[in-house]
Amino acid sequence: xxxxxxxxxxxxxxxxxxxxxxxxxxxxxxxxxxxxxxxxxxxxxxxxxxxxxxxxxxxxxxxxxxxxxxxxxxxxxxxxxxxxxxxxxxxxxxxxxxxxxxxxxxxxxxxxxxxxxxxxxxxxxxxxxxxx
Numbered sequence: 659x660x661x662x663x664x665x666x667x668x669x670x671x672x673x674x675x676x677x678x679x680x681x682x683x684x685x686x687x688x689x690x691x692x693x694x695x696x697x698x699x700x701x702x703x704x705x706x707x708x709x710x711x712x713x714x715x716x717x718x719x720x721x722x723x724x725x726x727x728x729x730x731x732x733x734x735x736x737x738x739x740x741x742x743x744x745x746x747x748x749x750x751x752x753x754x755x756x757x758x759x760x761x762x763x764x765x766x767x768x769x770x771x772x773x774x775x776x777x778x779x780x781x782x783x784x785x786x787x788x789x790x
Contacts, residue, residue: 734764
């Protein structure tokens with residue numbers, strides 16, 4: 659990937675106006691692929707939207723999910739995994755409220771593409787993560 663393919667600013671990765679630009683989708687996909695599982699493993703027991711984030715993850719990885727839906731999902735999950743966001747995650751109680759809002763908005767936009775099989779996989783994953 660060339661330097662030109664990367665967003666100039668981390669905010670570009672989650673900008674709804676740029677979320678479907680192919681180079682931004684690719685950067686978001688790479689960022690989420692690298693960082694999603696480590697973050698969800700650390701936070702699954704503490705965040706009430708872990709099942710929704712995981713269902714979105716499974717939908718984004720599904721070859722049957724349309725590219726436009728994947729682009730929006732990767733943008734939302736990129737926001738979740740980015741270390742810099744509107745409300746830093748280190749603030750107990752409110753740190754993940756912005757992440758939850760972004761995930762909820764993405765789910766609302768692409769809910770038709772998050773299938774029952776994605777939700778079942780997510781529920782199993784959350785159960786497994788919480789047991790650790």
